[in-house]
Amino acid sequence: MSADPLDRRIKLANLPTPIHEFDFDDVRFRMKRDDLTGVETSGNKIRKLEYLLADAKRKGASVVLTTGGEQSNHARATVFAAASQGLRTKLFLWGSDRARSEGNLFLDRVMGAEIAYLNKKDFFNADAILAEECERLTRAGEAPYVAPAGGSSPVGALGYVRFVEELGDQLGGKAPSGIFAACGSGGTAAGLLVGSALAGWRTKIFAVNVLMDATSVRDYILDLAEQTLALLAIRRKIDPSRLEVVDGYSEEGYKSIAPEKLALIKRFARSSGVLFDPTYAGKAFYAYWERFIRGAEKRRPLFLHTGGLFGAFAKRQEYLDA
Numbered sequence: 001m002s003a004d005p006l007d008r009r010i011k012l013a014n015l016p017t018p019i020h021e022f023d024f025d026d027v028r029f030r031m032k033r034d035d036l037t038g039v040e041t042s043g044n045k046i047r048k049l050e051y052l053l054a055d056a057k058r059k060g061a062s063v064v065l066t067t068g069g070e071q072s073n074h075a076r077a078t079v080f081a082a083a084s085q086g087l088r089t090k091l092f093l094w095g096s097d098r099a100r101s102e103g104n105l106f107l108d109r110v111m112g113a114e115i116a117y118l119n120k121k122d123f124f125n126a127d128a129i130l131a132e133e134c135e136r137l138t139r140a141g142e143a144p145y146v147a148p149a150g151g152s153s154p155v156g157a158l159g160y161v162r163f164v165e166e167l168g169d170q171l172g173g174k175a176p177s178g179i180f181a182a183c184g185s186g187g188t189a190a191g192l193l194v195g196s197a198l199a200g201w202r203t204k205i206f207a208v209n210v211l212m213d214a215t216s217v218r219d220y221i222l223d224l225a226e227q228t229l230a231l232l233a234i235r236r237k238i239d240p241s242r243l244e245v246v247d248g249y250s251e252e253g254y255k256s257i258a259p260e261k262l263a264l265i266k267r268f269a270r271s272s273g274v275l276f277d278p279t280y281a282g283k284a285f286y287a288y289w290e291r292f293i294r295g296a297e298k299r300r301p302l303f304l305h306t307g308g309l310f311g312a313f314a315k316r317q318e319y320l321d322a
């Protein structure tokens with residue numbers, strides 16, 4: 001096996017994902033379609049899982065533990081990707097057991113994932129809960145492996161270091177002025193920062209914050225980027241000025257979306273055939289539209305569609321009413 005951490009992956013995603021151009025509100029922009037990485041594993045999380053599950057298999061894991069919201073795209077992608085590798089999954093989800101499951105949670109249950117539900121307080125203490133469960137499973141003779149929320153660890157972030165190589169090939173080696181994407185757990189942004197630094201790009205990474213406070217998410221991204229460089233054993237500096245945390249687009253809450261955002265999502269879908277989810281890409285696109293389509297800024301970054309369509313099914317009435 002290669003000693004290069006970037007080569008230690010299981011090929012699970014349909015790559016490269018295409019770059020499409022759109023005209024919307026008389027403005028032309030480009031979108032990298034990471035919603036097209038697969039069907040059941042659609043979205044950005046599978047790039048991280050290529051590395052995380054390779055690590056799990058190297059370590060002889062029998063069961064993968066992870067956490068997220070009850071509509072977590074990462075949890076759903078983990079369940080399907082782990083099953084493809086003969087691994088079971090146990091999920092710790094922020095939510096409650098429901099008689100009728102929708103969206104990602106429906107798919108988790110169809111696949112037979114073991115699910116434990118957490119309240120909000122416990123969710124933000126999930127690392128300790130996962131550690132306790134690992135100890136219990138190990139005593140029972142299992143070999144547990146923890147995939148962190150969103151797949152955001154130095155190993156998982158390698159998926160978006162490699163993304164930069166893919167994007168560079170597609171753009172003929174020319175660096176985009178910026179990459180604009182939703183940000184929950186921070187791993188995608190961290191990988192993009194590292195990949196851009198290694199490529200010698202001065203690309204700005206715009207991370208649209210949907211979960212944590214802006215200061216916390218910025219600190220987390222920069223720290224994770226440094227950890228990822230250490231994993232790669234590369235002496236390179238991350239320029240913090242290349243990261244911009246775009247805040248204020250999830251004030252209604254992580255699990256909710258404002259009607260004006262859904263109205264824009266529907267209007268774009270009806271003109272383009274691309275439907276965004278309500279938690280991540282939909283909020284990020286609203287921020288992109290305000291700033292670069294309706295707004296005055298002319299140097300438009302590449303919009304990264306991180307997927308999440310299944311989450312729309314959990315808010316069917318809200319989508320219809322918007």
